[in-house]
Amino acid sequence: MTAVTPRQRRKDARPQELLDAALALFVEKGFAATRSEEIAARAGVAKGTLYRYYPSKDELFKAMVRENLSVHIAESAAQAAQHQGAIAPLLQQMMRAWWAKVGVGRAGTVCKIMMVEARNFPELARFYVDEVIRPSQAFIGELVTRGIQAGEFRAVPLEATVHLLIAPMLHLMLHEHSFGEHASCCGSTSAETLLDAQMAVLLHGLLAMPPRT
Structure with a gap:
């Protein structure tokens, strides 16, 4: 050897x-x-x-995106595809896992950089849309669709619901990597607690109600 x-x-x-x-x-x-x-x-x-x-500097940034974001999206999608059972707890689990993997740390920093710089670098913005945004939306949309098809969720407008699920995560991420410990968007409440509250509110809106007797 x-x-x-x-x-x-x-x-x-x-x-x-x-x-x-x-x-x-x-x-x-x-x-x-x-x-x-x-x-x-x-x-x-x-x-x-x-x-x-x-x-080039662009290729370096693309490698950064693939290493810190694309790999997590693919892992989450593969894990969800193997899941058997109710979708609501899986969706909540995935949102918390996404925050732990991406919201804090270097992956969240990459997201914030792209959001700030995207308008000035359209080619990189297109790459980010194809590599991160569309796969993320497709992944969340697939979970919601499975919940609807199983009768677990109401027949909600899919695209709007996906945006409602993702938007608070982006807000937390931007705040975390813009202000950090200097200011909190939710007082003394942790990001994890806020995400749990968001999911509780949204899931009650998603869940199909039993017919009234």
Whole structure:
């Protein structure tokens, strides 16, 4: 068995080091104001090394989106597809899991950067729509559809309901990564408690009521 040298280990770790450096700079300066040479310098490599892994700043950001968001969407969709039973508790579980994976931490930071910068970078915005927004909407829409078909949910307008489920998450995410600990959008209430309250209100609106006797 061939031993892995420190040089090889560093080479294998370099894509992640570049992504980490880029994310830190995007948070500090914004995507538009960050230059490729600054990313390379933060990662401790030459600009040519950066381009060897990521031919442009746009490609670097796309890799960041795939690593921090796309993978979680695919995992959640696969998990939901295997679920047997009531949809309401699954939907609530998925929303909480999504917050834990994406709402806090670096994935939420990537979302916030895209929301702030999207208007100035239409090609990246289209990529984000195809890679994150549409798959997320399709995933949530599939859960609601399954609930309707099973008679568990009322026949609600699907597209509007999907937006109602996603919108509070985006609001919390933007607040978390804009103000952080400096201000709270919900007082002393945790984000998890707020999401549980949102789901309780929405689920009571979704659930099919038994016919009156």
